[in-house]
Amino acid sequence: MDAVTLLDATLLPAIAIAVFAGLLSFLSPCVLPIVPPYLAYMGGVSVGDMDEERAARKRVFTAALFFVLGLSTVFIFLGMAVSAVGRAFLQYQDWFIYGAGIIVVIFGLHFLGVFRIGFLQKEARLDAGDRGGSSFGAYVLGLAFAFGWTPCIGPILGAILGLAASEADVARGTTLLAAYALGLGIPFLLVAAFFPRLKGAMAWMKRHMVAIERVSGVLLVTVGVLMLTGQFTALSYWLFEKFPALAVLG
Structure with a gap:
């Protein structure tokens, strides 16, 4: 295995974690419950129209697409x-990794209910004004969503930002946040496209919010421990040993 392949291989576990983290952010208590009315507002229709009219769902899907582009813009720039900051302080990279790992473990323990951090219990929603029913308005709302919901999704987003900083490479760090945006954005598009079929699944998720928070906590603690112990490289070796076909991605 050459050095370039190994370098790329170390990013694969982080990408998978980033996508899964985005999905967990979508399932968080301050995101999932507002998805149907939020999508309906962006599309300029009612929730009932989304349930009954195919044309309305097409409008909502277009709005959802621009919404996801908006939030992705913010996350990619983050x-x-x-x-870039991690690269500028490359000589302190180990300290960045240890510090980020400790913070991520603390966030994970918050989700597991070991203790509660007050400011993480709040939401900070930005008012983007009357933007419903237009693609541009949906894009603006995507920008507002990415900024305004950070207190709620912040622990999970912070873990991915910590991974990006530890990469100390702009392209690799940007890739991780793009993967996070993908994990958060695709469920929005699926709900917009298949709302009637997914109502039951969304209701089940709402009933199991506590379990979802616990899964988020386990993910964060695991990521934090991997960062503190330097096990991402070892995990990459294991992936290549078990799945040699992944070498084509290197």
Whole structure:
């Protein structure tokens, strides 16, 4: 295995974690419950129209697409920024990793209910004004969503930002935040496209919010421990040993 392949291989576990973290952010208590009315507002329709009219769902899907582009814009720029900072302080990279690992473990223990951090219990929603029913308005709302919900999704987002900073490479850090945006954004598009079929699944998720928070906590603690112990590289070796076909991605 050459050095370039190994370098790329170390990013694969982090990408998988980033996508899964985005999905957990979508399932968080301050995101999932507002998805149907939020999508309906962006599309300029009612929730009932989403349930009954195919044309309405097409409008909502277009709005959802621009919404996801908006939030992805913010997350990708965050990835560029934190990885650039990590690169500028490359000589302190180990300290960055240890510090980020400790913070991520603390966030994970918060989700597991070991203790509660007050400011993480709050939401900070930005008012983007009357933007419903237009693609541009949906894009603006995506920008507002990415900024305004950070207190709620912040622990999970912070873990991915910590990974991006530890990469100390702009392209790799940006890739991680793009993967996070993908994990958060695709469920929005699926709900917009298949709302009637997914109502039951969304109701089940709402009933199991506590379990979802616990899964989030386990993920964060695991990521934090991997960062503190330097096991991402070892995990990459294991992936290549078990799945040699992944070498084509290197």
